[in-house]
Amino acid sequence: MAKQRKEKREKRKGEVTYSAESYSFFENVWDVARLVPKGRITSYGAIARYLGTGxxxxxxxxxxxxxxxxxxxxxxxxxxxxxxxLTGKHHFKTPTLMQELLEKEKIKVKDDQVVDFKTLFWDPMKELG
DNA sequence: AGTATGACTCATT
DNA sequence: AAATGAGCCATAC
Known part of the structure; x- marks a missing residue:
């Protein structure tokens, strides 16, 4: 039994197996995130709002x-x-990776905060909808 | 099965 | 202007 459970877990890790609803929700989130242009940024809330989940x-x-x-x-x-x-930086491989990736795209970060955030902000509602 | 926990956000104080 | 509380809802335990 324990083995079964473990296998289930592994499968879950490798694939995306959520309930039908959350599945599409997650997919949509990723889709939108992938649409964010290089050198621009968006926010969790903006994506949520675009997906209608407010x-x-x-x-x-x-x-x-x-x-x-x-x-x-x-x-x-x-x-x-x-x-x-940059509240999510601790979830990257290293705590500094997020900032490094941003700076690679010419986005300046100071004290974990994006400089010119307002200017660089990419709103899916505006850009897509 | 119920509680705790967030890579959040908004309204209120 | 900074701090606090409440809403949010899928996972983890």
Whole structure:
């Protein structure tokens, strides 16, 4: 029994097996995240709102937590919180990776906060809808 | 099965 | 202007 459970777990890790609803939700989150242009950023809440789930920004965070398990890759580093703060940096391979990736795209970061956040902000509602 | 926990956000104080 | 509380809802334990 324990073995079965373990196998189930492994499978889960490798694939994306959520309930039908959350499955599409996660997929949508990733899709939107992938649409964020290089050198721009967006926020969890913006994605949530674009998907119509309004206040479930936390779930967007959960979706980001799962980007390891999914392809093509999702530029999770381009998703920050509503203030432009790099709140998710501890979930990257190294705590500094997120900032490094951003700086690679000419996005300046100071004290874990994106400089010119307002200017660089990419709103899916505006850009897509 | 119920509680705790977030890569969040908004309103209120 | 900074701190606090409440809403959010899928996972983890």
């Amino acid at each position: 206040r479930s920004a936390r779930m967007v965070g959960w979706a980001m937590n799962a980007v390891d398990k999914v392809t093509p890759k999702v530029p999770a580093h381009r998703v920050v919180n509503s203030q432009g703060l």
